[in-house]
Amino acid sequence: MSDATGVIHDIGYQRYTGPRLGRRQVFGALYGHGVRTVFGLGRSAKAKIFPWLVVAVVTVVAAGLTAVRSQIGEVVMTYAQFADAMSWLVIFFVAVAAPELVSRDLRSGVLPLYFSRPLPRGDYALAKLLALGTALWLLLGGPQLVMFLGAAFTTSRGLRGVWDELLDLLPGLLYAGLWAVVFASIGLLVASLTGKRAFAAGGIVAVFLMTAPVVGVLSIMPSRTVNELAFLASPSTLVGGVGNWALGDRLTQGRGGMPIGDFGPVYAVVAVLLVAACVSLLLLRYRKVAAR
Known part of the structure; x- marks a missing residue:
């Protein structure tokens, strides 16, 4: 009986x-x-x-508004x-995008793989939300920038006109950011409740x-x-109420806007609390999902 001998195979490992990348790089990749x-x-x-059909629609609308403005002055x-x-398009965009994220x-059960790495549970949710x-x-x-460029190149007041347009653009971008934060917070929270994209999309549309x-x-x-407080009941009108209070004529063009009276600060506080509540519930949701 011969003695068995072992063989070591070098397979190239x-x-x-x-470099070993850390939490910041993982968050950035997500x-x-x-x-x-x-x-x-x-x-x-x-x-x-x-998504690109929606991008095309909003861009065409912006280009059309710019062309009309250049003609009538x-x-x-x-x-x-x-x-x-564009709020209606944004609602349906969120309804499609949030479930994809x-x-x-x-549904595919890959979250345990994410959380097996040095990735805090909250980072996953916050990266998706961001x-x-x-x-x-x-x-x-993006379309607002198209409108700005069209106005800047057609203004008859030179640099002063461009500067005035920029001062109008910046509040518009901030207002777009408010829409994005509120809608993303609500949409992602609803989508996180189910692994079925159709149910998630329907739930998001229903909420709005x-x-x-x-x-x-x-x-x-x-x-x-x-x-005057009625507009607090819907996310869309809530954002509009905040804009009406914060932007004034930049939003209403002297047409009165939403009849919110002196409750503008209330709308702003409710918007902040709504976003904070949605983010907190989203983090709590993923704390439970990761524990399964």
Whole structure:
């Protein structure tokens, strides 16, 4: 009986000697991948159809407004009003984008793989939220930039006219950021509740659209105070109320705007609390998901 001998095979494995990236790089990678996912970049042509169709629509509208303004010499729609006018498209954009960011991961069960690395549970949720918020801000801010460039190149007041346009653009971009933060917070929270994208999309649309009739009912109540606070009942009108208070004529063009009375600060506080509540619930949701 011969003694058994062992054989060592060298199959080429080597130790990793490169830099070991940490939490910041992981967060950045998740964020960048999230933004690309929203716009379908790096994915199939089918995944690109809807987001880029929406981008094309808002860009064409902005270009059309710019062309009309250059012909008649008057502002047809302010930068802030553009965000309000595109709110319906933003709702459906969120309804498609948010489930792509989180529902797919829930359904495919890859979250344990994410959390097996040195990635805090909250970082995953915050990276996805930041990605969706960035995409929404670009969706509304990009066309505003098109409007600004068109106005800047056609102004008859030289550098002074360009400067005035810039002063109008900046509040519009901030207002677009408010839309992005509120809608992204609500949309991602709803999408995180289910791994089925169709259910998540339907839930997001329902949250935004089913609250609109509540505003209508409250706005015709006999109490003036209830009328002025009615717009708190829907995310869209809540954002509009904050804009109406903060931007004034830049949003309303002297047309009165929403009848919120002296409750503008209340709208701002409620918007902040709504975003804070959605983010807190989102973090809590992923703390429970990761514990499974």
